Amino acid sequence: MNNQASNHFHFAGQDVVKLAGAYGTPLYVVSEDLIRQRCRQVKTDFLDQYPGSRAAYASKAFLSMAMCRIIESEGFYLDVVSGGELYTAVQAGFPMERVIFHGNNKSLEELEMAVSHRVGRVVVDHPEEIDMLEAAAAAAGATMTIQLRVVPEVEGKTHRHIMTGQKDTKFGIPLAPEIIEAAVKKAVESPHLDLAGFHFHIGSNLFEQEVYVAAVERVMTLCRQLQENLGLTVRELNTGGGYGIQYTTEDSPHPASYYTDAIMATVSACADRLNLPVPQVTIEPGRWIVGEAGITLYTVGAVKTIPGVRTYVSVDGGLPDNIRPALYGAVYGAVVANKIDRPCSETVTVAGKCCETGDILIWDLKTPPLERGDVLAVLSTGAYNESMANNYNRLPRPAVVLLTGDQARLMVDRETREDLLMRERRAEEIANGSL
Known part of the structure; x- marks a missing residue:
């Protein structure tokens, strides 16, 4: 991670504030270069050291067809745990003889x-x-x-x-x-x-x-x-x-x-x-390959201070795009991406936007003074965040942007509100008995 010579946070060499502006938030950002670095560490330290050994990527951490292609090109096997994960691998053209089910x-x-x-x-x-x-x-x-x-x-x-x-x-x-x-x-x-x-x-x-x-x-x-x-x-x-x-x-x-x-x-x-x-x-390995290769970007909304108690800073995502803090108390670090050069003089609690008291992403985070529109980058979200994403409160799931060198490309499109209704039958169909 390189902050370079600006007041913006840079991840895998790219300005994440610009990424948030270009693709919107919440936004998953994943670095292909960092994924490949981890794969090659495994190759050097394990596969090359112990001939005949094998390494399989645990795809439940994060899976897409593009991820299958990356893993395949690095010579890894692929660990899947469902028909859906296997189907993804099939559609990506992953070699089936290198799949562990x-x-x-x-x-x-x-x-x-x-x-x-x-x-x-x-x-x-x-x-x-x-x-x-x-x-x-x-x-x-x-x-x-x-x-x-x-x-x-x-x-x-x-x-x-x-x-x-x-x-x-x-x-x-x-x-x-x-x-x-x-x-x-x-x-x-x-x-x-x-x-x-x-x-x-x-x-x-x-x-x-x-x-x-x-x-x-x-x-x-x-x-x-x-x-x-x-x-x-x-x-x-x-x-x-x-x-x-x-x-x-x-x-x-x-x-x-x-x-x-x-x-x-x-x-x-x-x-x-x-x-x-x-x-x-x-x-x-799954999390070890992709966890630190991903971050999640949010935009700050409401800032509420309870005098003598706590300041809640709400962001435009939360439990649906990162269920892990609510599920088992996972703890994350974060930085204010557009104020990376400012001193962290405040302590805030980062809250999600869901109608749940437990929708808290980070307790007691040190930050500069925050205001609506700031961009928060939560670190090490490459594993289990996108793969466990859900639509609670009918929130569309975020897009995934893949960084490769100095390029940024959509890996997974942002879900739309229309997508939320794709599996539903219309009320009039049900009423007319036309199902």
Whole structure:
């Protein structure tokens, strides 16, 4: 981020006040250059260091057809968790053999879609899914490569809503021997399924490596047990993602290598100690790739001061374009883009425009004196903001602008009020019984 020699905030080399003027607000801004920088860090620090390893982008963080093209060109795989995400990848022309299909409750239609497109890996989340996928693959005369998602029973230090590795979770197959061994046996005996290995995910926005080490040790021990009891040789181990990023100055993020070096050292040590072959390891960063590569621009509206209590500064977006603060207390940093050179002499609370008391984007933000028309840039919104956007209070979803070098291009159009009615039948149609 470069402020250059003006009083405007610059992101990825571009004046965001000008972007707000050109495209309107609220506005998501995403930097292709920063996304590619992160991808290439993964390539240098992980893929090149550990030949045979794989990196998949967790598309739930942010997905569009253009994003698929960027990820494809960087040599990454793509992690999808629904038929809609898979459809986006299909329409973007993403190579299906590089797609990993997750999901804790895939429908039969979604599994048939995965089979029809011959996706590279299906991560099976529960034993019944083995039967469903076997039936879909048999009907299509296909053989599908699968991984079983298991629960490593470790807890990362993060909000409980984004913890996924603990024993009590909706995701994955429990490690109880009578459950996991039955699932493995069923998968191995399925004529149209090829069980390659296991997948786990322990949570999101994690800053410590120890929890990954503990999870790898648990799953590698499982591999040894299954080799002894069922003769299974595990070829692949997918360790998920969840690497933390910087949202505020209090966060201390790490390079991907902080996690991957610890993961690979543990995999190697466990394989040696347990007399196992070293499996091919896949990682699935999403937020770490795109989170800091995006910002959201707002225009300041009402400024209300409650003497001795608080000053509320309302912006033209809020909960519909960033639900995370209301959903699980996510904390963000921000700057006043058109007053970047002025001292931050005030403390304000940034409120959204929705009819909800909880529609607060940032509590107690230090800013210069604010007035209607100022442009606020909220930082590190590249992950989960656009992908979780909604139409609460019938607010249209923002546009997404992609920055590439000195160019700015629309990646996703701004939703219109007309778009909000696209799925509706007119009142007169209902009244006339013409539906």
